[in-house]
Amino acid sequence: MAGRNGTATIGAATGGAQITFLEAIRQAMFEEMERDPTVLLMGEDVGVYGGAFKTSEGLLERFGWERVIDTPISESAIIGAACGMSYVGLRPICEMQFIDFIVCAFNQITNFVAKGHYLWNAPAPIVIRGPSGGGVHGGPFHSANPEMYFVHTPGLKVIYPSTPYDAKGLLKAAVRDNNPVLFFEHKFLYRRIKGEVPADDYTVPIGKAEVRREGKHLTILSYAAMMHTSLEAADALAQEGIEAEVIDLRTLLPLDEETILNSVKNTNKCLVVHEDTKTGGIAGEIAAILFEKAFQDLDGPLVRVTALDTPVPYAPTLEEYFLPNAKKVFAAAKELARY
Amino acid sequence: MAKEMSRELTRQQYLDLYYYMRLNRAVEENMVKLFRQNKIVGGLYSSLGQEAISVGTCYALEKKDWIAPMIRNIGALLVKGVPPRDIFMQHMAKYDSPTKGRDGTSHFGDLDNLHIVSPISMLGDLIPVMTGIAIGARYLGQKVVAMTWIGDGGSSTGVFHEGLNFAATQKAPFVLILENNLWAYSTPVRRQVPLENLADRAKAYGIDSYIVDGNNVVAVYNTAREAVERASAGEGPILIEAKTFRRLGHAQHDPAEYVPKEMRAYWEARDPIALYEKFLTAEKLLDAAGKKEIDKKLDTLLTAEREFAENSPLPPPEFAEGGIYCTGDDCHKIRAKWERPIAEVTPPKSSVTPVWTVPGFGSGKGSGGAAAPIHFGDAPAAMEKPSENGRPAKTATKGTPKKAKAMSASASRKTRR
Ligand SMILES: Cc1ncc(C[n+]2csc(CCOP(=O)(O)OP(=O)(O)O)c2C)c(N)n1
Ligand SMILES: [Mg+2]
Numbered sequence: 160m161a162g163r164n165g166t167a168t169i170g171a172a173t174g175g176a177q178i179t180f181l182e183a184i185r186q187a188m189f190e191e192m193e194r195d196p197t198v199l200l201m202g203e204d205v206g207v208y209g210g211a212f213k214t215s216e217g218l219l220e221r222f223g224w225e226r227v228i229d230t231p232i233s234e235s236a237i238i239g240a241a242c243g244m245s246y247v248g249l250r251p252i253c254e255m256q257f258i259d260f261i262v263c264a265f266n267q268i269t270n271f272v273a274k275g276h277y278l279w280n281a282p283a284p285i286v287i288r289g290p291s292g293g294g295v296h297g298g299p300f301h302s303a304n305p306e307m308y309f310v311h312t313p314g315l316k317v318i319y320p321s322t323p324y325d326a327k328g329l330l331k332a333a334v335r336d337n338n339p340v341l342f343f344e345h346k347f348l349y350r351r352i353k354g355e356v357p358a359d360d361y362t363v364p365i366g367k368a369e370v371r372r373e374g375k376h377l378t379i380l381s382y383a384a385m386m387h388t389s390l391e392a393a394d395a396l397a398q399e400g401i402e403a404e405v406i407d408l409r410t411l412l413p414l415d416e417e418t419i420l421n422s423v424k425n426t427n428k429c430l431v432v433h434e435d436t437k438t439g440g441i442a443g444e445i446a447a448i449l450f451e452k453a454f455q456d457l458d459g460p461l462v463r464v465t466a467l468d469t470p471v472p473y474a475p476t477l478e479e480y481f482l483p484n485a486k487k488v489f490a491a492a493k494e495l496a497r498y
Numbered sequence: 499m500a501k502e503m504s505r506e507l508t509r510q511q512y513l514d515l516y517y518y519m520r521l522n523r524a525v526e527e528n529m530v531k532l533f534r535q536n537k538i539v540g541g542l543y544s545s546l547g548q549e550a551i552s553v554g555t556c557y558a559l560e561k562k563d564w565i566a567p568m569i570r571n572i573g574a575l576l577v578k579g580v581p582p583r584d585i586f587m588q589h590m591a592k593y594d595s596p597t598k599g600r601d602g603t604s605h606f607g608d609l610d611n612l613h614i615v616s617p618i619s620m621l622g623d624l625i626p627v628m629t630g631i632a633i634g635a636r637y638l639g640q641k642v643v644a645m646t647w648i649g650d651g652g653s654s655t656g657v658f659h660e661g662l663n664f665a666a667t668q669k670a671p672f673v674l675i676l677e678n679n680l681w682a683y684s685t686p687v688r689r690q691v692p693l694e695n696l697a698d699r700a701k702a703y704g705i706d707s708y709i710v711d712g713n714n715v716v717a718v719y720n721t722a723r724e725a726v727e728r729a730s731a732g733e734g735p736i737l738i739e740a741k742t743f744r745r746l747g748h749a750q751h752d753p754a755e756y757v758p759k760e761m762r763a764y765w766e767a768r769d770p771i772a773l774y775e776k777f778l779t780a781e782k783l784l785d786a787a788g789k790k791e792i793d794k795k796l797d798t799l800l801t802a803e804r805e806f807a808e809n810s811p812l813p814p815p816e817f818a819e820g821g822i823y824c825t826g827d828d829c830h831k832i833r834a835k836w837e838r839p840i841a842e843v844t845p846p847k848s849s850v851t852p853v854w855t856v857p858g859f860g861s862g863k864g865s866g867g868a869a870a871p872i873h874f875g876d877a878p879a880a881m882e883k884p885s886e887n888g889r890p891a892k893t894a895t896k897g898t899p900k901k902a903k904a905m906s907a908s909a910s911r912k913t914r915r
C-alpha cells in the first residue's frame with residue numbers, strides 16, 4: 160500500500176529496509192541521539208531493561224547513563240525535569256511506560272509545558288511518547304487513547320502515526336521541533352506492522368495528513384491502528400463499487416484542515432473512524448470544521464465510527480465489542496454512500 | 499541577635515542585604531498603593547515580614563545560577579537584577595511588561611540573561627522543573643545551582659515529593675527553600691503537615707536539611723550560602739526550612755481574621771528589617787544619615803520606575819492571538835552552552851555495559867533485541883491470520899517470549915533476595 164508521495168508503505172516491500180513499527184521508533188531515537196548530543200531519553204525502565212516495550216533497547220549501551228536516564232515512578236517529575244532541561248538547551252524525550260500514565264503528569268503538561276511559549280517566550284522542545292491504544296487486552300488502565308485531553312490544549316502538538324515510515328519520520332521531526340510534542344505509539348502496531356523506511360535520514364512534516372487511498376464516493380478520515388482498519392474496510396467497499404478516499408490524519412494538533420477539506424469537497428461525504436471514545440473525540444471537531452467550512456459541499460451527515468463511551472473493558476469479548484472494526488466501518492460507509 | 503549575625507561578611511555584603519530588603523519592602527508598598535488606586539489588574543500578594551528569606555537566599559547565588567520565584571519572592575527577583583518597573587508592569591498587565599500582559603504577578607522569567615524560570619500558580623510544579631535545570635546544566639558541564647521556594651502548604655503537593663525525590667536520586671545541585679510562614683491561606687501549618695519541623699521531610703529523601711530563623715537575614719544568607727556550596731560540590735539537593743510568619747492575609751482581599759492576635763504581635767516584634775537595622779547600627783555599619791540616603795535613593799528610583807510603568811499602555815486586544823508555538827525566530831534561540839567536551843557524552847566514549855551492579859550479587863543481563871518479550875502487544879500465534887475484528891493481519895511477529903528465559907530471570911531475582 161503506497162502512499163500518495165510514494166514513500167510511505169504498509170506491508171509491501173519496495174526495496175528499502177522492512178522494519179517493525181517498534182523498530183522504527185527505536186531507530187528514530189537512536190539516530191536523533193547520535194545526531195545531536197542535546198537529545199536525551201528519560202523514563203521508567205528505559206535504560207538497562209530497554210523499556211517495557213523494548214523501544215529503547217541498546218540506547219543505554221550506546222549513549223550511557225547521563226543520556227538514558229532511568230527515573231523513579233514519577234510522571235510529573237519526569238515531565239517537569241524535561242521542561243527544566245529544555246530551558247538550558249536540551250531536547251529530552253520522555254517515555255511514559257504506558258501512555259495511560261500521562262495523565263499523572265497532566266498538570267505539568269497542560270499548565271507548565273504547554274503555556275510557556277505563549278506566556279513568557281519559553282518554548283519547551285520536549286517529546287513525550289509512549290505506548291497507547293487497545294486491542295491487546297491491556298484492560299482499562301493499559302489501553303487508553305488520551306489524545307484528546309491534549310488536543311484541547313493550545314501550545315502542544317499531538318502526533319499519532321500508523322506506519323513505521325511515519326513513526327520514524329515524525330518522531331525525528333518531533334525531536335527537532337521547538338515545541339512540546341506528544342507522540343502516541345499504538346502498541347497494537349508495534350510488532351504487527353512492518354514497513355519500508357529509507358536508509359537515509361528523513362523527517363515527515365508535523366501537521367500534514369496523508370491520502371492513503373484515493374476515491375471519489377466518500378472520505379474516510381482516521382489515524383493510528385484504525386487507519387489499517389479503515390483501509391481494510393475500503394478494500395471491501397471497493398468490491399461493491401464504492402471508492403473510499405482514505406486519509407491518515409497523522410497529526411491531530413495542529414490538524415491538517417486543508418487536506419480534509421480538499422477531499423470532502425470532492426467526495427461530499429465524510430466518515431471519521433477513531434479508536435478513541437465517541438464523546439469529545441476528534442470526529443466531533445472535524446464535524447464542526449466541515450459545518451463551518453464545507454457545509455455546502457456535504458451530501459450526507461458526518462458519520463462517526465468510534466469506540467463506545469466507556470472505559471476500555473478487559474475481557475476479549477467485551478473489548479472486541481467496544482472497539483470499532485472493519486465490519487462496522489464497512490457498514491457505516493455503505494450507509495453513508497447511499498446519500 | 500544570634501551569633502550568626504557576626505559571621506564574616508564584607509561591609510558591602512551587609513549593606514547589600516539591607517538595601518535589597520528595603521527595596522523589596524518599598525516595591526511592595528508601592529504596589530499596595532497602586533492596588534488601592536485600582537491600577538493593579540488582579541490580586542496582590544505580600545511578603546511583608548518575609549523579606550529576609552527572598553533576599554538572603556537569592557543573595558547566596560551567583561549570576562549564572564538559576565532561580566524560580568514564587569509569588570512572595572519579589573525580593574529574589576530584585577536581587578537577581580529584575581528592574582522594579584517590570585514587577586510593577588506585570589501586576590498592571592502592561593504591554594511593556596516581560597509577558598506583555600499575557601500573565602501577571604511574578605509570573606515571568608528570563609532564560610537568556612538572568613536565568614529566571616517563570617513560576618505557574620500550581621504549587622510545587624517548579625521543584626521538578628528546577629531539578630531538570632540542575633541536571634541539564636550539569637550534563638552540559640556547567641557549574642550552576644538551581645533554587646526555588648515553596649510554602650508550608652505547598653510542601654504537601656504530590657509534585658513536591660516527586661520532584662525532591664527525583665532530585666535526590668540524581669544528586670542534583672538544587673536548593674529548595676521551604677518558607678514556613680505558619681499559614682497556607684486560612685489553614686494553619688498543623689493542619690497541613692503533622693510535623694514540628696518541616697525540614698524533617700528531607701529525611702524521606704535521604705537529603706540534608708537546615709532550619710533557620712527566617713527573620714534573620716544574615717543567618718538566612720549564611721545558611722543558604724553553605725547549602726549552595728554543598729549542592730554545587732555534588733552533595734545533592736538540600737532543603738532549608740526558614741521559620742517565619744505571613745504578616746498580611748493570603749492576598750489583599752483577605753483580612754486574615756483567623757490569625758490569633760498574640761501570634762501576630764509576637765512576629766510583628768520580630769520584623770526582619772527592624773532587627774537588621776538594630777544590628778547594623780550596633781556594628782556601626784549604618785547610621786541615621788546612611789539610612790536617610792537609602793530612603794532617598796529608593797524614593798527616587800521607585801518614583802521613576804512607577805511612572806514608567808504607569809505610562810506603559812495595555813496590550814492591544816489582538817495581541818491575545820498568536821504566539822502559541824515557537825516558529826524558530828520569534829523567541830529566544832534554543833541552544834545548549836557546552837562547558838565540557840562533547841566527546842564525553844557521545845559514543846564511543848559514552849558507551850557503557852548495560853548492567854546494574856549490585857554489590858555481592860551477580861550481574862543482570864540485557865535482553866534479546868527484536869525477539870525480546872514486550873509487555874503487551876506481541877501477536878500471539880492465533881493472530882497470524884487476518885483477525886475477526888478487522889485488525890490488520892500480523893506481518894511482523896518474531897517469535898513469542900521464551901518462557902524458560904523469563905522464568906530463569908525471575909528465579910535468579912528471587913535467589914538474590
Ligand atoms: C496546587 C495548588 N492548589 C491550590 C492552590 C491555591 N493556593 C494558592 S496559594 C495557596 C496557599 C499556599 O500556602 P503556602 O504554600 O503555605 O504559601 P504561602 O501563601 O503561605 O506563602 C493556595 C491554597 C495553588 N496555587 N496550587
Ligand atoms: Mg504558608
